[in-house]
Amino acid sequence: MATDVPEGSVRNILEQETLKWVFVGGKGGVGKTTCSSILSILLAQVRQSVLVISTDPAHNLSDAFQQRFTKIPTLVNGFSNLYAMEVDPKVEGDDLSDEGLDGFLSELTNAIPGVDEAMSFAEMLKLVQTMDYSVIVFDTAPTGHTLRLLQFPSTLEKGLEKVMALKNKFGGIMNQATRLFGLGDEFSTDAMLGKLEGMKDVIEQVNRQFKDPDLTTFVCICIPEFLSLYETERLVQELTKFEIDAHNIIINQVLFDDEAVESKLLKARIKMQQKYIDQFYMLYDDFHITKLPLLPEEVCGVQALRKFSQHYVSPYKPDLTRGTLEEVQQRISILKLQLEEAKLELETLQKGKQDA
Ligand SMILES: Nc1ncnc2c1ncn2[C@@H]1O[C@H](COP(=O)(O)OP(=O)(O)O)[C@@H](O)[C@H]1O
Numbered sequence: 001m002a003t004d005v006p007e008g009s010v011r012n013i014l015e016q017e018t019l020k021w022v023f024v025g026g027k028g029g030v031g032k033t034t035c036s037s038i039l040s041i042l043l044a045q046v047r048q049s050v051l052v053i054s055t056d057p058a059h060n061l062s063d064a065f066q067q068r069f070t071k072i073p074t075l076v077n078g079f080s081n082l083y084a085m086e087v088d089p090k091v092e093g094d095d096l097s098d099e100g101l102d103g104f105l106s107e108l109t110n111a112i113p114g115v116d117e118a119m120s121f122a123e124m125l126k127l128v129q130t131m132d133y134s135v136i137v138f139d140t141a142p143t144g145h146t147l148r149l150l151q152f153p154s155t156l157e158k159g160l161e162k163v164m165a166l167k168n169k170f171g172g173i174m175n176q177a178t179r180l181f182g183l184g185d186e187f188s189t190d191a192m193l194g195k196l197e198g199m200k201d202v203i204e205q206v207n208r209q210f211k212d213p214d215l216t217t218f219v220c221i222c223i224p225e226f227l228s229l230y231e232t233e234r235l236v237q238e239l240t241k242f243e244i245d246a247h248n249i250i251i252n253q254v255l256f257d258d259e260a261v262e263s264k265l266l267k268a269r270i271k272m273q274q275k276y277i278d279q280f281y282m283l284y285d286d287f288h289i290t291k292l293p294l295l296p297e298e299v300c301g302v303q304a305l306r307k308f309s310q311h312y313v314s315p316y317k318p319d320l321t322r323g324t325l326e327e328v329q330q331r332i333s334i335l336k337l338q339l340e341e342a343k344l345e346l347e348t349l350q351k352g353k354q355d356a
Pocket residue numbers: 027028029030031032033034035060252253254292293294295296297298299300
């Protein structure tokens with residue numbers, strides 16, 4: 001049945017009304033920020049309110065929209081329901097400014113690497129969860145970094161287990177010690193545990209939302225090159241392992257052949273790209289794969305983003321009116337030849353049928 005074949009567009013994301021979190025990830029420079037911005041623009045057309053957040057320390061939502069953003073959600077110029085913010089997961093950790101907790105966290109970080117970052121990521125997710133947006137688009141950092149953050153629930157859980165074990169072993173002694181040295185109540189293991197228990201609730205809540213395909217999906221951005229294919233496969237496998245839904249791949253910067261390309265270099269690149277595009281389709285036959293053209297210029301500013309967004313909802317078709325008159329005439333003669341060949345083939349087929 002035709003409806004079983006995934007459509008080559010991101011329409012499915014726009015139609016999934018239950019979605020709350022859309023994560024956009026991939027290698028650096030492939031077009032994550034551009035795609036996040038455009039997805040948020042498209043979502044703003046169908047959802048009540050949209051927030052796009054950059055969690056990549058190398059922020060560039062500001063570049064894409066040509067507007068300065070901060071860690072406070074700001075209305076994007078020209079929209080009434082689209083907001084943007086840029087957060088740095090590491091710096092946000094400063095919000096846990098309670099000294100006891102901070103000292104404790106750094107201790108914990110030594111024991112379990114990445115726990116501080118994971119914690120601030122969880123805090124950020126908790127914060128945005130309290131904000132009243134219909135859907136949030138996350139422009140994430142390059143793959144390796146993102147994968148680390150996605151592990152955060154298990155990282156933190158491991159941390160908790162370690163602390164629990166410590167408490168059971170040494171809890172009594174530690175409490176005595178804090179009293180002995182007059183360190184005050186906030187240093188007691190019970191207080192620490194209380195805080196950790198609080199975190200555990202946040203983690204569990206975030207984790208539940210993370211793993212619910214009705215609420216959360218991950219969009220993989222890539223380009224038709226070996227390294228990007230390889231990295232996408234790693235990303236998809238990790239997402240599967242973490243039970244995070246992913247069923248969209250966007251292949252960006254595609255060169256299309258139909259434009260009477262003359263350049264040998266371009267022709268070679270197109271051939272190479274096609275090889276990897278074929279592999280994408282083979283590997284991810286149950287994904288929605290959206291192909292986007294490589295543009296001659298950057299995609300900067302709301303107008304350019306809006307214009308580019310059309311290729312997200314309906315597959316790109318090279319503009320046939322482009323090119324010189326000669327090129328068009330050449331293309332027409334090629335098409336005529338192909339038509340003749342097809343006619344001949346049809347005739348042979350029909351003859352064969354009659355003879356049989
Ligand atoms: N299809 C495209 N054609 C031309 N330029 C593009 C295309 N997609 C993205 N760009 C440009 O490439 C640069 C990198 O894109 P960006 O979205 O910032 O990548 P990332 O966030 O993955 O690092 C930006 O200047 C952007 O405008």
